[in-house]
Amino acid sequence: MKSIPVCDYEGSDYQTSFWEQGARRYEDAVEAVALRRLLPAGGKRLLELGAGAGRNTPRYQGFEEITLVDYSHTQLQQARQRLGDSPRYRYVAADIYYLPFSAGVFDAATMIRTLHHMVEPRLALEQVRRTLQRDAVFILEYANKQNLKAILRYLLRRQSWNPFSPEPVEFAPLNFDFHPATVREWLKVSGFVIERQLTVSHFRVDLLKRLLPLSLLVAMDSLAQWTGNLWQLTPSVFARCRAVGTFATGQGFFRCPACGQEGLADTPPEILCPSCGQRYPVRDGIYDFRLEKRR
Template sequence: MSDKAQRICDYEGSTYRTDFWEGQGRNYEDLVERQVLRQLLPAQGKRLLEIGAGFGRITEEYGNYEHVVLLDYSFSQLQYARERLGDDGYTYVAADAYQLPFKAGVFDGATMIRVIHHFENVPKVLSGIRHVLANEACFILEHANKRNLKALLRHRIGKQAWNPNTLDSVEFVELNFNFHPDYIERELKTAEFEMQERIPVSFFRLGLLKRTIPVGVLVGLDTMLQKTGWLIAPSIFTKNQAIGSGADNLIVESDDIFACPQTGGELHREGNHFINATGTRWEIRDGIYDFKDPV
């Protein structure tokens, strides 16, 4: 756990890819998330920021965008992603999502899937994302749902003290939060996003069902339940548009998108380094723009 102003759930060196996804019986969750993303993503776009991209599990879904910037706090997760996806059409940025190293308005799209549950300061992270998005940009946010069916039932029969119907977040494991859909909606609005769609996803996250029912059938049933809009699934996808007083579309050349993560000020480039007004330097190493720690 890193000790910065906000606590960070640090995946550096973690085996998330092999411990959680590959061969771990989560094909259904993976497929259903991809299916919803395809439904929500705009038909085309210039530059998309994937926040908390991890090892790039779902990055290939963003092919409608000309360029994708994968951002993650974990350098090693980005190394996995780069090994698999290469450099064509992709830029890799190691940075803290609370301190995005970009100029205002340089993205016309952003996604954050399975990530916001690690943030204790939701308003701060959402306003930072809004800042780097152009007006009218699309932001797809997935969040873990506090008000899921299991939590509602457990609370009803007295097996769970916390109330799934209240707007406060639940930290069920250190730096793992479940959020109420209305809380997320309120915070998106405060950060100047207008919610356009909200889809409950992944209704059948039960080992027995996943082992006995073919994955295609589960995905089909999930798609049907998504249409009901019942916000009792463990995962909620939202599609939002950047509104309000942000920057107009500033979709500049790829090397021009960066700004100082500490102040938002100008950076200049010298070889493999970016340098701010006070001489602090950040390095590009192994093909990854490393804005986590200055060199």
């Protein structure tokens, strides 16, 4: 089995340091606007990929059941503290490249601020697509290399990488910015059509965030988001996609990420794969389907 490096948030205080103390109320608010615009009114089962500490989860109001996936057990513990133990939420520690769900079990999925950690983004998108039903909605947020700041820095020769070229740029280990045209191509070949693109965080500039009232910045960004289908020059892009093409018929809900056997019986505190014998623990209400790591 191929081992693909994962950006590990285990033990990280990301939610507090990045969001709550990191002066990112603007980014959080404009992402909320984009999600509101793109999410369907409701549905049955939503899969949240790279859910982290569940910052966005309360925004998925209309869905009956939400499955939070993250590679980090501690991020999911924080999410569980925030959201509680309602049967509406399922917490799953798993690797997006080896998702432990049968084909076609979700009618919606979101992946926010997570694709930028993927060294094999196309593989990740193919995995997501496999778990979706026909016509399921997938909302993808990605970090855009062709953003205004990067373009200016490049033109002023303060940045070596070219924001216009199609390949991803790894600006820090396991942190990538992507070209919008490349992401669109990956989505297409993975079995998605894009219905709408919103550009988000037009005013992600410290000086502006300090000088202008938050409500004004959010209002201006909300307006500018609608240009997202025409051009993409913001650091963040949201795309609402629909799953199309051919669909396999799945069995049950859980699938063994090691051998691909579907229809695993949901038997906490441990799930056993009858096909390969792999065991997956369920601890503190969190399913652990990670293949290389058990904490």
